[in-house]
Amino acid sequence: xxxxMRTFWLVCATVxxxxxxxxxxLPGVSPDxxxxxxxxxxxxxxxxxxxxxxPFDYYSLPFCHSGKARSKYKFxxxxxxxxxxxxxxxxxxxxxxxxxxEALCTAHFPKRSIKKLRRLIxxxxxxxxxxxxxxxxxxxxxxxxxxxxxxxxxxxxKIFVYNHVQFTVLYSKPLLMQTESxxxxxxxxxxxxxxVKHPPIVNEGESLPTCKDMASQPAHELIADEPADITFTYDxxxxxxxxxxxxxxxxxxxxxxxxxxIQWFAIVNSSLxxxxxxxLIMLILLRTLRKDLFNSDLVGSDLDETGWKSLRRDVFRPxxxxxxxxxxxxxxxxxxxxALVTLTLSLMGFITREYRGRLILAALVLWVLTxxxxxxxxxxxxxxxxxxxxxxxxxxxxxxxxxxxxxxxxALNVLFWFTRSIGGTSVVAFIILLLLWFCISVPLxxxxxxxxxxxxxxDPSSRxxxxxxxxxxxxxxxxxxxxxxxxxxxxxVLSVELLFILNSLWQNEIYKMFGFLFFVFLIVLxxxxxxxxxxxxxxxxxEDHRWWWNAFFSSASTGLYVFLYSVFxxxxxxxxxxxxxxxxxxxxxxxxxxxxxVGVMIGAAGFVAALWFVNTIYSGLRAD
Numbered sequence: 001x002x003x004x005m006r007t008f009w010l011v012c013a014t015v016x017x018x019x020x021x022x023x024x025x026l027p028g029v030s031p032d033x034x035x036x037x038x039x040x041x042x043x044x045x046x047x048x049x050x051x052x053x054x055p056f057d058y059y060s061l062p063f064c065h066s067g068k069a070r071s072k073y074k075f076x077x078x079x080x081x082x083x084x085x086x087x088x089x090x091x092x093x094x095x096x097x098x099x100x101x102e103a104l105c106t107a108h109f110p111k112r113s114i115k116k117l118r119r120l121i122x123x124x125x126x127x128x129x130x131x132x133x134x135x136x137x138x139x140x141x142x143x144x145x146x147x148x149x150x151x152x153x154x155x156x157x158k159i160f161v162y163n164h165v166q167f168t169v170l171y172s173k174p175l176l177m178q179t180e181s182x183x184x185x186x187x188x189x190x191x192x193x194x195x196v197k198h199p200p201i202v203n204e205g206e207s208l209p210t211c212k213d214m215a216s217q218p219a220h221e222l223i224a225d226e227p228a229d230i231t232f233t234y235d236x237x238x239x240x241x242x243x244x245x246x247x248x249x250x251x252x253x254x255x256x257x258x259x260x261x262i263q264w265f266a267i268v269n270s271s272l273x274x275x276x277x278x279x280l281i282m283l284i285l286l287r288t289l290r291k292d293l294f295n296s297d298l299v300g301s302d303l304d305e306t307g308w309k310s311l312r313r314d315v316f317r318p319x320x321x322x323x324x325x326x327x328x329x330x331x332x333x334x335x336x337x338x339a340l341v342t343l344t345l346s347l348m349g350f351i352t353r354e355y356r357g358r359l360i361l362a363a364l365v366l367w368v369l370t371x372x373x374x375x376x377x378x379x380x381x382x383x384x385x386x387x388x389x390x391x392x393x394x395x396x397x398x399x400x401x402x403x404x405x406x407x408x409x410x411a412l413n414v415l416f417w418f419t420r421s422i423g424g425t426s427v428v429a430f431i432i433l434l435l436l437w438f439c440i441s442v443p444l445x446x447x448x449x450x451x452x453x454x455x456x457x458x459d460p461s462s463r464x465x466x467x468x469x470x471x472x473x474x475x476x477x478x479x480x481x482x483x484x485x486x487x488x489x490x491x492x493v494l495s496v497e498l499l500f501i502l503n504s505l506w507q508n509e510i511y512k513m514f515g516f517l518f519f520v521f522l523i524v525l526x527x528x529x530x531x532x533x534x535x536x537x538x539x540x541x542x543e544d545h546r547w548w549w550n551a552f553f554s555s556a557s558t559g560l561y562v563f564l565y566s567v568f569x570x571x572x573x574x575x576x577x578x579x580x581x582x583x584x585x586x587x588x589x590x591x592x593x594x595x596x597x598v599g600v601m602i603g604a605a606g607f608v609a610a611l612w613f614v615n616t617i618y619s620g621l622r623a624d
Contacts, residue, residue, distance in 0.1 A: 031174075031185050031245040031246075032132060032185070032186075033174065033183030033184065033185055034095040034183060034184055034185075034186070035095065035182060035183050035184075036095050036096040036097075036182065036184070037094050037095060037096070037097060038094065038095045039092075039093070039094055039095075040093040040094065040095060040131060040132070040169070040186070041088060041093075041131075042089045042091045042093055042129055042130070042131050042167075043086050043087065043088065043089065043129065043130050043131075044058035044059070044086070044087045044088075044089050044127070044128070044129055045058065045085070045086055045087075045128040045129070045130060046058060046085065046128050046422055047060070047061075047120060047125045047126065047127060047128070047151070048125065048126060048128060048148070048508050049120070049123050049124050049125040049126065050124060050506075050507050050508070050573075051123050051124050051573075051583070052123050052125075052582075052583040053506055053583040053584075053586045053587050054416070054419060054421045054582055054583055054586060055421060055422055056120070056125070056420075056421055056422060057085050057087075057422045058085075058087055058127065058128075059087055060116075060420065060422075061109075061113055061116065061117055061120075062107050062108065062109055062113055063107060063232070064089075064090045064104045064105035064107055064232055065087075065088075065089070065090060085422050089129070090104055090105065091104070091167075091234060091236075093131075093167070093169070093236055095171075095184060095238075096171070096184065096238050097236070097238075098235075098236055098237055098238055099234070099235060099236040100211070100235055101164070101207070101208065101211030101214070101233050101234075101235060102233060102234055102235070102236070103201050103204075103206070103207075103208055103231065103232075103233050104231075104232040104233060104234060105201065105231075105232060106200040106201045106229050106230070106231045106232075107229070107230050107231075107232065108227070108228075108229050109227060109228050109229070109230055110227050111225055111226070111227050114222055114223075114224070114225070114226065114227060114228055115224070115225070117151065117152075117161065117222060118159050118222050118224060120151055121150070121151045121152035121153070121154065121159050121160075121161065121222070122154060122159065124150060125150070125151050126146075126147075126148035126149060126150050126151065126508075127148055127149055127150075127151060128147065128148045128508075129148075129189075129191070130189070131169065131186060131189040132186040132189070134186065134187075134188065134189045134248065134249075134252075135147045135148070135189070135252065135510070136148060136149065136167075136189050136190065136191045137188075137189065137190045137191070137251065137252065138150075138190065138191055138192065138193070139190060139192075145190070145251065145252075147252065147508055147509070147510065148508065149162070149165070149191045149192075149193045150162060150193065152195065152222070153195065158221055159221065159222045160195040160219040160220060160221050160222065161195060161220050161222055161230060162193035162194060162195050163194075163195060163196060163198065163220055163230050163231060163232045163233065164193065164194040164195070164196045164198075164214065164232070164233045164234065164235075165191050165192070165193050165194075165233075165234045165235070166191065166192045166193075166194070166234070166235040166237065167189070167190070167191050167234060167235065167236050167237065168188070168189075168190040168191070168192075168237045168238075168239060169186060169188070169189060169236065169237070169238050169239070170186070170187050170188025170189070170190070170239055170240075170241040170243065171184040171185060171186055171187060171238060171239075171240060171241065172184065172185050172187045172240065172241050172242065172243055172244065172245065173185075173240075174245075185245045186248075187241050187243040187244070187245060187247075187248035188241060188243065188248060188251055194214065195219035195220050196210055196214050196217045196219065196220060196233070197210065197217055197218045197219060197220045197221075198210050198217075198220070198231035198233060199231065200229050200231055201231055208231070208233065211233065249510075249512065252510050262496060263496070263497075263500075263513055263516045265496075266495075266496035266497065266516075266520070267516060267519060267520065269492075270492075270493040270494075270520060270523045270527075271523065273489065273492060273493060273523075273527065274493070274523045274526050274527050274530075277489070277526075277527055277530040277531070277534075278526070278530060280530075280534070281530055281533060281534065310543055312618055314545040315540065315545050315547070315614060315618055316614075316618075317545055318385040318386055318387065318548075319385070319546065319548035319549055320549075321549075322382065322385045322387050322548075323382065323387065323389050323392050323393055323396060324396070325381075325385075325548060325549065325552060325607075326378045326379070326381045326382035326385070326387065326393050326396075326397075327378055327393060327396040327397050327400050327401075328401075328552065328556075328600055328603065328604065329377065329378065329381050329552065329603075329604045329607050329608065330374045330375065330376075330377040330378025330379070330381060330393070330397050330604075331374050331378070331397055331400070331401045331600055331604070332600045332601045332602075332603055332604020332605065332607070333373065333374065333377040333604050333608070334367075334370050334371070334373050334374035334377070335597055335600060335601035335604070336525070336601055336604065336605055337366075337370050337373055338363055338366045338367060338370060339521060339601065340521075341362075341366055342359065342362050342363050342366060343514060343517060343518040343521060344518070345362055346359065346514035346518075347514055347515060347518055350362075364436075367441070368436050368437075368440050368441050368444070369444070371398065371440075371441040371442070371444040371445040371448065372444040372445060372447055372448030372451075373448060374397050374398075374445055374448065375393075375394055375397050375398070375444070375445035375446060375447065375448030375449035375450075375451075375452065376448035376449065376451050376452040377448075377452065378393050378394070378396075378397045378449060378452070379393055379394065379448070379449040379450075379451070379452025379453045380452040381611075382452075382453075383452065383453060384611070385548075390449060390450075390453040393449060394445060394446045394449030394450070395446075397445055397449065398441065398442045398445040398446065399442075401596070401597075401600060402437060402441070404596065405593050405596070405597075406433075406437075408589055408590075408592060408593055409425070409593070410430070411589065412585075412586060412589045412590070413425050413430075415582065415585065415586070419582065471543065471544050471545070471546070472542065472543050472544075474542060474544055475542075478538065478539065478542060478544070479550075482535060482538070482550075482554070483535070483550055483553040483554045483557055484557050484560065486531045486532075486534075486535050486554035486555070486557065487531075487553075487554065487555065487556070487557025487558040487559075487560060487561055488558075488561060489527055489528075489531050490524050490527050490528045490531065490555060490558040490602055491558045491561035491562065491565075493520060493523050493524050493527050494520055494521075494524050494558075495565065497513075497516065497517055497520045498562065498565060499569075500513065501517075502566065502569050505590075506569075506573075506587060524558075524602065525602075525605045528555035528558065528602045528603075528605045528606040528609075529555075529605055529606055529608075529609030529610075530609070531554055531555055531606060532551045532552075532554050532555050532605075532606030532607060532609055532610040533606075533609055533610055533613045535547075535550055535551065535554040535610075536550065536551045536554075536610040536613060536614060537613075540614070547610070547614065548607075551606060551607045551610035551611070552603045552604070552606065552607040553603065554606060555602045555603045555605060555606030555607070556599040556600065556602060556603025556606070557599070557603075558598060558599060558602045558603075559595040559596060559597075559598045559599020559600070559602070559603075560595070560599065562591075562594065562595040562598050562599070563591060563592060563595035566587070566588070566591035566594075566595070567588070567591075570584055570587050570588065570591075
């Protein structure tokens with residue numbers, strides 16, 4: 001009853017508010033406490049560069065490791081698919097136990113490894129480590145820092161390796177500290193690298209003579225085509241902080257000052273654009289349509305067959321390639337649902353930064369589970385078009401877009417395998433992906449299409465005549481140019497957010513503005529729907545019943561703008577950092593996937609809105 005429903009929603013609201021305030025702990029985000037002296041594990045993830053988009057495994061170079069050390073960290077399926085490798089390191093770190101110039105090991109680098117190390121340093125590759133889920137930061141000033149620290153430095157055409165790292169671990173005491181067992185929470189992890197010409201380690205545990213005054217020691221230069229023995233050392237400093245555990249990521253996100261103000265500026269501009277389009281539809285379209293409908297009832301349909309009303313017997317005539325249109329629209333509906341659920345989970349805190357790859361994993365699971373939605377939507381749209389090729393629609397929905405995405409990913413992975421990069425997906429991961437696709441996604445899609453096919457289309461003779469109405473000569477601008485230009489409106493809404501997403505993908509920045517992204521996504525859906533409605537109405541008032549594909553492409557062309565923007569983004573960075581062909585192929589490959597999915601998703605939103613619009617206005621006319 002009503003009382004039980006009110007109680008249910010009150011409990012849900014209490015849980016959500018408590019979770020956001022830190023009173024309740026969502027799955028996977030509970031703080032860990034460490035007593036003094038407990039071992040802390042520093043994990044190595046990968047080597048990345050802002051200049052090159054090809055990542056490498058941390059141990060692709062002969063850094064200090066025994067070959068037997070394994071981390072207790074468990075990586076998920078998404079990290080397997082993206083090729084991420086999390087490794088344990090040899091750094092001996094214990095809670096509140098400081099170390100000064102601790103010798104790690106002397107690693108032998110043969111000529112081949114020296115050549116690779118010099119190339120990676122020259123390409124500005126950085127080391128990505130983490131402690132208690134926090135990425136290591138390197139501060140450039142009191143208020144600015146970057147994730148990771150460089151492998152080395154280039155000065156006056158000489159290349160030096162950073163073989164000494166000073167780690168700073170920030171910790172805080174929990175609010176409810178127990179006096180018997182004091183535990184501390186890690187709220188920050190920073191590093192400052194140095195280059196020191198250390199001698200080889202002779203006896204383990206022995207202090208190096210160069211540790212006494214490292215500032216006066218020469219840097220360790222890497223000579224081309226010469227093997228080298230590199231001694232690695234490190235410091236560990238602990239510093240108490242007043243940062244709370246739930247705010248410990250603020251230092252990471254504050255590494256990019258001014259972002260919040262830009263986000264708010266973009267939100268305001270996007271909202272004004274959406275308001276403008278909504279007002280346009282309300283004041284022009286609805287007002288004009290109401291007047292036309294009133295005149296049609298007053299004068300009579302036989303005397304008022306002009307404009308959009310003259311198409312009442314042709315507007316629902318099925319378009320060419322209606323099977324493909326149904327496939328694209330059904331897949332787009334699925335993508336909209338995946339995006340909404342994923343962003344909602346991110347807002348609620350279930351997709352956290354502490355667990356790497358959870359966002360991709362959530363999208364992958366949702367893609368499999370919502371395959372029935374794609375099949376159902378495609379079949380319903382095909383039935384509305386009086387289509388009879390339900391089997392082709394079901395198979396096309398299950399294989400067309402996923403097949404394109406899979407083919408591009410496989411081609412990029414061939415490049416990764418040849419370059420021995422960790423950016424590629426392993427063979428086992430590909431097998432898992434194929435099993436998910438063929439054994440779960442395809443059957444669910446077919447079942448959904450069967451359910452959607454039960455919605456039979458109406459008798460064609462009652463919706464459109466057997467002979468098509470002659471279409472007046474149309475302006476060239478009302479075709480492809482209008483569809484391409486219309487895609488600029490949704491793109492204008494998401495362009496600023498797209499820049500931050502590209503920086504997160506290719507510049508290794510942390511993205512956490514899911515609230516802004518969710519709001520921008522809703523505005524994009526509304527703007528794309530209104531854009532397709534306006535384009536459709538322009539086609540109809542010019543007595544052109546071929547509106548179906550225009551309604552889809554007028555919004556789907558946003559994907560073209562996304563791809564062109566990514567090309568501009570790539571050329572801008574190539575101009576600053578130099579041309580890297582392999583890296584550019586990787587970026588263009590993945591951005592083509594993103595652009596395709598964005599185009600299909602936004603195109604489906606616009607098409608469904610236009611379909612509802614056409615069905616609504618023509619249902620108001622009196623039947624002949």
